[in-house]
Amino acid sequence: MHLPEIDKFAHLKSPLHSWDARVKIVSISTLILSIVLLEDIRVAFLGLVLAIILVFLSKIPFSFVLVHLRWVLFFVLALFVVISLTVPGNLLIKLSFFSISREGVRLSLLISLRAISAALLVFPMLGTTRFYLTLKALQKIKIPAPLIQLLMFTYRYIFLFLDEEKRVFIGANSRGWVRKTNLSSLKTIGSLVGMLLVHSFERTERIRDAMVSRGYNGRVKTLDEFTLSAKDFIKASLIIAIALLLNLFRWIR
Amino acid sequence: MIKLNGYEMKKIIRVKNLEYIYPDGTSALKGIDLDILKGESIGLIGPNGAGKSTLLLHLNGILGEGCGLIEILGMKVEEKNLIKIRQKVAIVFQEPDNQLFMPTVFDDVAFGPINTGYSEEKVRKKVKEALKEVGMAGYEKRCSHHLSLGEKKRISLATVLSMQPEILILDEPTSNLDPRVRRHLIELLNNLNLTKIVAGHDLELILEICQRVILLDEGKIVAKGETREVLSNKSLMEYHGLEVPLSLRHR
Numbered sequence A: 001m002h003l004p005e006i007d008k009f010a011h012l013k014s015p016l017h018s019w020d021a022r023v024k025i026v027s028i029s030t031l032i033l034s035i036v037l038l039e040d041i042r043v044a045f046l047g048l049v050l051a052i053i054l055v056f057l058s059k060i061p062f063s064f065v066l067v068h069l070r071w072v073l074f075f076v077l078a079l080f081v082v083i084s085l086t087v088p089g090n091l092l093i094k095l096s097f098f099s100i101s102r103e104g105v106r107l108s109l110l111i112s113l114r115a116i117s118a119a120l121l122v123f124p125m126l127g128t129t130r131f132y133l134t135l136k137a138l139q140k141i142k143i144p145a146p147l148i149q150l151l152m153f154t155y156r157y158i159f160l161f162l163d164e165e166k167r168v169f170i171g172a173n174s175r176g177w178v179r180k181t182n183l184s185s186l187k188t189i190g191s192l193v194g195m196l197l198v199h200s201f202e203r204t205e206r207i208r209d210a211m212v213s214r215g216y217n218g219r220v221k222t223l224d225e226f227t228l229s230a231k232d233f234i235k236a237s238l239i240i241a242i243a244l245l246l247n248l249f250r251w252i253r
Numbered sequence B: 001m002i003k004l005n006g007y008e009m010k011k012i013i014r015v016k017n018l019e020y021i022y023p024d025g026t027s028a029l030k031g032i033d034l035d036i037l038k039g040e041s042i043g044l045i046g047p048n049g050a051g052k053s054t055l056l057l058h059l060n061g062i063l064g065e066g067c068g069l070i071e072i073l074g075m076k077v078e079e080k081n082l083i084k085i086r087q088k089v090a091i092v093f094q095e096p097d098n099q100l101f102m103p104t105v106f107d108d109v110a111f112g113p114i115n116t117g118y119s120e121e122k123v124r125k126k127v128k129e130a131l132k133e134v135g136m137a138g139y140e141k142r143c144s145h146h147l148s149l150g151e152k153k154r155i156s157l158a159t160v161l162s163m164q165p166e167i168l169i170l171d172e173p174t175s176n177l178d179p180r181v182r183r184h185l186i187e188l189l190n191n192l193n194l195t196k197i198v199a200g201h202d203l204e205l206i207l208e209i210c211q212r213v214i215l216l217d218e219g220k221i222v223a224k225g226e227t228r229e230v231l232s233n234k235s236l237m238e239y240h241g242l243e244v245p246l247s248l249r250h251r
């Protein structure tokens, strides 16, 4: 998912939007984990259906989800081809020197189902809260501070970085440079990227000055914005129960 | 309106023989002596690279201890006083995108007060007051990257006003602002009852806000005095790469 767009639909209203971000992240992560562990294809299908239902409930448009899922889909497709062709087992189809086994298809289908469901669930989990609140929630559930700060600053400055990148290349274009695939063009790209890095580095120094001058001493502190209600726990119980049930099937049989 | 009777006014900033060399060997400050009185507004002018920003950074101990002495409100700028000094001395940096580094306006304006150790209730109160003071009440939940430059500038100011500083330092406060936004900012600054130091090339602004100016060039103070007097000294100004502001030129 493109970071700048991650919370594009966080302003909508849905049962997922109103869910406390901390509880939401913990619950849906549990569900993702349980789906990733599934081994029965039919249950994995059920997992996919659940994921789709949650996306639907979150009101995030499917078109948006699909656009951002295209890399996952591409990856899954590649995996599908490789695994079906390489895993040995009962022959399903034989095309000249390719042979596709039943086990190969089963395994690749299982992996695809898990991967797509997990990726889908990221949308109701992270796309229904303003990203800064997600960060605060992560902080509350004790994700290490350096990681959070990294994410926070990336999120804050990625827009500027993209703007700057555009400016640098427009500047080069306006002086008659066109991107080609030859060595000299590559060299120019190299130096433009280098310039971007130097600018970014200088900016980090400026930002550090601004932080220190307002009392920064290694920890970024913010005020708490979370309140828990019974509803948050009801939703959590529901999702976690589903996560357990999906795996219960396996234990029973 | 010029109040310069040093006998009755308290020295709020004292700089004695300050020298600073950047790690790469650039000698940016070469023996600065400076006294600033409580309630004064001082303009800091000089060509690019004169050392204005470097001097300002020293006033709340960002660049580490150089050679020489700096005292703020009677406290030496050194490790053990830094927390206190950084609360008293506020710097608004030139580029608001560097000043506003948090994801939301609220978090940015709250950053200083939280670090100062205020209670949650007090933090919320100070944020509210500061945003109101700069005319940006209701912007708490907004993300800085979606704001206009003028809005960012005002919120930058709020991020330090929320710490209730006694000294307000502004580095090139009006660069890139359109005339209306600039006018707004000047009025805002004029209404703030603090000791102010304004660095930059907007001499008309300095003429409006500051009673005294200090002219810096190549890391040294080359002139200081009453604003009108220094700014209208054509040969002095031009010698140091500056111009007499339009409003002071004789036709």
Ligand SMILES: Nc1ncnc2c1ncn2[C@@H]1O[C@H](COP(=O)(O)OP(=O)(O)O)[C@@H](O)[C@H]1O
Binding pocket: B022, B023, B024, B026, B027, B028, B046, B047, B048, B049, B050, B051, B052, B053, B054, B055
């Ligand atoms: N981070 C830095 N590292 C090395 N040299 C610097 C740095 N910042 C500023 N300088 C140099 O110090 C001198 C004074 O710079 P500065 O204080 O930014 O001047 P001004 O704000 O008056 O334009 C200049 O020669 C500048 O190149």
Ligand SMILES: [Mg+2]
Binding pocket: B052, B053, B054, B171
């Ligand atoms: Mg400067």
